[in-house]
Amino acid sequence: MAKSSNTLSDVNLDMYQVRKTNKFVKVLIYIGLIVWLLVDLFPVYYLFTFSLKDNAEILRNNVLGLPQQWIFDNYVKALEPGKIQTGLLNSFIVAVATITLTLVVALMATYALTRIEWKGNKLLYSIFMLGITIPVHVALFPVFLMSSRVGITNTLSSLIIPYVAFAVPMAIMISAGFMNDIPMELDEAARIDGCGLWGTFFRVIVPLMKPALATVGIYTFLQCWNEFLFANVFLTSEEKYTLPCAVYSLKGKDMVNYGLLGAGLALATFPMLIVYVLLSKRIQESFIVGAVKG
Numbered sequence: 001m002a003k004s005s006n007t008l009s010d011v012n013l014d015m016y017q018v019r020k021t022n023k024f025v026k027v028l029i030y031i032g033l034i035v036w037l038l039v040d041l042f043p044v045y046y047l048f049t050f051s052l053k054d055n056a057e058i059l060r061n062n063v064l065g066l067p068q069q070w071i072f073d074n075y076v077k078a079l080e081p082g083k084i085q086t087g088l089l090n091s092f093i094v095a096v097a098t099i100t101l102t103l104v105v106a107l108m109a110t111y112a113l114t115r116i117e118w119k120g121n122k123l124l125y126s127i128f129m130l131g132i133t134i135p136v137h138v139a140l141f142p143v144f145l146m147s148s149r150v151g152i153t154n155t156l157s158s159l160i161i162p163y164v165a166f167a168v169p170m171a172i173m174i175s176a177g178f179m180n181d182i183p184m185e186l187d188e189a190a191r192i193d194g195c196g197l198w199g200t201f202f203r204v205i206v207p208l209m210k211p212a213l214a215t216v217g218i219y220t221f222l223q224c225w226n227e228f229l230f231a232n233v234f235l236t237s238e239e240k241y242t243l244p245c246a247v248y249s250l251k252g253k254d255m256v257n258y259g260l261l262g263a264g265l266a267l268a269t270f271p272m273l274i275v276y277v278l279l280s281k282r283i284q285e286s287f288i289v290g291a292v293k294g
Contacts, residue, residue: 047269051075051262058258074263078250083238084264087246091225094156094242098163099220103213105164106171111201113172114179115187125176131169137229139166144233158234159242163224171216178212179205218279225272243268 050058051074052067062068078084112118113125139162147158182205190200228244235241238249247264250257 044273047262047266051259051266053259053262055256055258058262071259074257074259075267077260078263078267083241083246083249084243084267086239087241087243088267090156090241091243094159094163095221095224097156097160098167098224099217101160101164102167102171102220103216106168106175106216107206107209107213108201109168110172110175110179111205114176115184115205116197125172128169128172131166132173134166136162136166140230140233143230147234153234154236154240156240159224159227159230162230163220163227167216167220167223170219174216174219175209175212178209182208214279218275222272222276226268 046064049065049067052070052072053062054069054071057063057068109128113121113128143162144153147153147161152158152161186204186208187200190204195203226244227242228248231242231245232248235245238246241249247261247268250261250264
């Protein structure tokens with residue numbers, strides 16, 4: 001019986017090796033991956049070539065091909081002093097403020113919810129997690145009413161506050177996944193050495209949470225950099241426009257210069273794509289950790 005069992009295992013191993021090294025299957029997999037890559041890269045290619053054409057090529061005789069004349073002047077006009085520069089600056093301010101506030105609020109809330117025992121912490125954590133299920137734009141009207149009553153419409157604060165509010169639940173979920181992996185013995189050792197609550201938080205927890213801080217910062221940046229609907233509703237003057245609103249204003253009133261509009265879209269989109277490509281591995285790892293341990 002032992003001999004037959006060994007023979008069976010050898011057969012199964014041989015079958016596995018055949019499947020693993022099957023060249024035809026490998027070729028099909030690579031073909032599928034190449035097709036998928038081309039499908040993913042096509043919007044980037046289209047946006048880039050779109051931004052270097054004039055209206056005649058875009059609307060009539062050369063929609064998908066390479067530009068017959070490479071009009072880099074579209075980027076020069078888009079970067080002329082005015083809307084795009086102001087939009088870039090305002091978007092940068094909004095992104096930095098949103099990321100900073102989200103990190104502070106989420107990290108402190110996660111510490112209170114996961115490292116401190118008190119009545120109702122699990123219930124409050126569940127309430128925070130409910131925020132992930134609420135689509136951001138569902139709250140557009142009530143948030144606009146509250147901002148109008150407070151008098152902060154047409155200010156960058158009217159964007160920063162809701163951006164932070166909707167980023168915090170996901171940030172807490174990501175942070176909790178990392179923080180639950182930190183041994184509680186470190187907190188106890190810090191208290192024995194004389195650290196209080198704040199000392200333990202800043203000297204022990206925060207340094208160990210650097211990967212989570214980077215992940216939350218990346219995620220928050222991707223969420224707020226190109227957000228358009230809130231910005232279009234809350235901001236009414238060009239001096240306060242963020243980048244998406246500044247790009248939208250390039251379309252003109254009587255005639256649309258689609259190449260110029262495409263250049264503005266490229267300037268707004270490519271920084272976000274670069275950030276995601278460089279740091280996508282960190283984002284994916286954080287979601288896995290948050291889902292398993294959060």
